[in-house]
Amino acid sequence: MSEIATLTGDMTLQATETAPDPETIARGVCRSGDYFTLLEHLRESGLYEGERERIRQEYGPRLHHVTFLSEKEWEILTILELYDQLTFRHALRVFESIYDKVTGRRPVGIFLRDHLFREDVSKEDLYRAALLHDIGKVTIPKEILHDVTTDDEWIMLAKAFLHQKNFESVSQALTESPHLRAKDLVPFSCTISSDIAEELRKEGIDPDLPLGIIMGRHALLSGEILRAYGFRVSAEIAESHHHRPATEGLEPISRSSFRASWILRAADIFDALKNPRSYKPGNTLEKTALVLEREAERGFIDHKLAALWIADELKHA
Numbered sequence: 001m002s003e004i005a006t007l008t009g010d011m012t013l014q015a016t017e018t019a020p021d022p023e024t025i026a027r028g029v030c031r032s033g034d035y036f037t038l039l040e041h042l043r044e045s046g047l048y049e050g051e052r053e054r055i056r057q058e059y060g061p062r063l064h065h066v067t068f069l070s071e072k073e074w075e076i077l078t079i080l081e082l083y084d085q086l087t088f089r090h091a092l093r094v095f096e097s098i099y100d101k102v103t104g105r106r107p108v109g110i111f112l113r114d115h116l117f118r119e120d121v122s123k124e125d126l127y128r129a130a131l132l133h134d135i136g137k138v139t140i141p142k143e144i145l146h147d148v149t150t151d152d153e154w155i156m157l158a159k160a161f162l163h164q165k166n167f168e169s170v171s172q173a174l175t176e177s178p179h180l181r182a183k184d185l186v187p188f189s190c191t192i193s194s195d196i197a198e199e200l201r202k203e204g205i206d207p208d209l210p211l212g213i214i215m216g217r218h219a220l221l222s223g224e225i226l227r228a229y230g231f232r233v234s235a236e237i238a239e240s241h242h243h244r245p246a247t248e249g250l251e252p253i254s255r256s257s258f259r260a261s262w263i264l265r266a267a268d269i270f271d272a273l274k275n276p277r278s279y280k281p282g283n284t285l286e287k288t289a290l291v292l293e294r295e296a297e298r299g300f301i302d303h304k305l306a307a308l309w310i311a312d313e314l315k316h317a
Helices: 003-014 022-029 035-045 048-063 071-083 085-103 107-119 123-132 135-139 151-161 164-176 194-202 211-228 232-238 255-274 285-297 303-315
Strands: none
Touching (some): 022 035, 035 048, 048 071, 048 085, 071 135, 085 107, 107 123, 107 255, 107 303, 123 211, 123 232, 123 255, 211 232, 285 303
16 A cells, blocks of 8 residues: 555544545645655545645636646645645735736836846746745745744743854844844754654754754745746746855856846745734734845845835835
């Protein structure tokens, strides 16, 4: 019997009284791991077709105007929604935000259309990247994806677990670089048990790395998945929507795709900050705009794009 057959069989036996529905079983199948392995397991379970149609029915009305969606995109969306609905809905909002601005007649829309034309990046490639930019998160276990440790708690953990010299280095870095958060500098292992840390090592994740670095790898994995489907430009945009890590061995990225990723980065930041997360409540529009300004100052977003994006958000708040 295959691994997936055993899994679904075990779930059915353990819950005969509650009779789990296909969606519940499918979510159990799509636990963290290699994307294509999850897809294979879901297909073997016999649940893929039904879940894909459920997701189409549920979210199709919000995507009725998206003409480029093919079976490939729906395949990716199916796995992402089954793995984590919060991440799926975030990606959908990011796409909707970009689509609204690019197609609108407001100043930001005029700028964005001209920006894409000059960079020779199609709107379709940008929209696809926006909708699927977080698919790499299916490789991140839920203990990490939904970590609830706040910034203040990270500082307390750093003080408690790091040597004094290392703690002083962390404090200095946070003071000198406002864009950094303690989770970007403090080992994730400070917040978890040794058993969980060992499980993460078995999954190829080093728990002694900071949470920010562990999470940051999802962008490159998103790019790998999209590239495997033949979406080269969308892959380049998606894998650059966070800062481009100084990692050797990466495929070269075109300057055009990198500049187009500014648009995705702006939308991603706005949605991530405005909406509540497991470790924080939603931020005010003013605070979110301030972060976008800082990203422009750091060179990760075009200054004019940031200014127009902020003005558009404030005007339509």
